[in-house]
Amino acid sequence: MGAAAELLAQMNGQGAIPRHVAIIMDGNGRWARERLLPRPVGHREGMKSVRAVVEAAIEAKIEVLSLFAFSQENWQRPAGEVSALMSLLEEYIQKEARELHERGVRVVFLGDLDRLGPVQRRAVDGVMSLTAANRTLVLNLFISYGSRAELVRAARLIAEDVAAGRLAPEQVDEAAISARLFTADCPDPDLLIRTSGEMRISNFLLWQVAYTELVISPVLWPDFGRTELFQAIVDYQSRDRRFGRVSA
Ligand code: FPP
Numbered sequence: 001m002g003a004a005a006e007l008l009a010q011m012n013g014q015g016a017i018p019r020h021v022a023i024i025m026d027g028n029g030r031w032a033r034e035r036l037l038p039r040p041v042g043h044r045e046g047m048k049s050v051r052a053v054v055e056a057a058i059e060a061k062i063e064v065l066s067l068f069a070f071s072q073e074n075w076q077r078p079a080g081e082v083s084a085l086m087s088l089l090e091e092y093i094q095k096e097a098r099e100l101h102e103r104g105v106r107v108v109f110l111g112d113l114d115r116l117g118p119v120q121r122r123a124v125d126g127v128m129s130l131t132a133a134n135r136t137l138v139l140n141l142f143i144s145y146g147s148r149a150e151l152v153r154a155a156r157l158i159a160e161d162v163a164a165g166r167l168a169p170e171q172v173d174e175a176a177i178s179a180r181l182f183t184a185d186c187p188d189p190d191l192l193i194r195t196s197g198e199m200r201i202s203n204f205l206l207w208q209v210a211y212t213e214l215v216i217s218p219v220l221w222p223d224f225g226r227t228e229l230f231q232a233i234v235d236y237q238s239r240d241r242r243f244g245r246v247s248a
Pocket of ligand 1: 026
């Protein structure tokens with residue numbers, strides 16, 4: 001049995017599979033630099049990891065997989081890198097939409113989608129409507145996303161509802177905020193993985209990760225695949241999740 005298959009068996013025998021796994025995919029640039037290659041080559045290689053991890057998530061019967069693909073801050077990278085990332089996004093949709101759909105994956109893009117160019121926006125909208133009824137796995141792809149901006153947007157929506165008399169100030173509670181986030185339909189992540197050894201949240205799902213278990217993998221994203229995902233889940237299963245309470 002290979003390493004991944006062994007981990008899969010261990011994982012299935014050992015405990016609960018996380019319903020929602022979120023990943024900060026990091027280290028594409030370093031992967032390329034180590035090989036004296038341009039950064040976009042690292043992103044292209046990272047796209048292969050996206051494919052591998054989506055397949056592994058289906059295999060593990062994860063319900064929701066959230067991937068941080070492009071942050072609001074990433075718009076400030078050099079124009080060449082931004083356009084390479086946008087082309088990759090479009091290419092990913094072109095190449096993968098049909099297979100994702102056949103495998104029952106519901107693809108959802110979350111973030112400030114109005115900042116996308118018309119070509120990317122059409123591609124994004126197309127795959128979202130194509131796959132909207134699928135139920136095997138929800139694949140959340142965060143692009144042009146920042147968690148603070150998401151919270152500001154939620155606050156604004158609440159203010160509008162209060163101003164219009166649809167909501168009383170005393171009705172503003174945690175559920176009212178959660179319901180106005182992009183992730184309103186999803187359970188909070190059980191597990192957040194960050195690759196490349198960085199120990200930061202980087203403005204990703206700040207509200208939603210309140211009780212999420214963190215696994216920092218030293219592996220650079222282009223080298224992250226099925227084995228590494230299963231290893232992170234096995235690590236997660238060894239944790240004692242208390243949600244602020246004491247152990248049973
Ligand atoms: C972080 O590496 C990665 C990104 C900013 C982009 C993530 C994009 C992909 C994995 C490919 C495309 C994905 C889809 C869904 C189409 P970095 O550039 O910050 O690496 P560094 O920290 O080593 O410089």
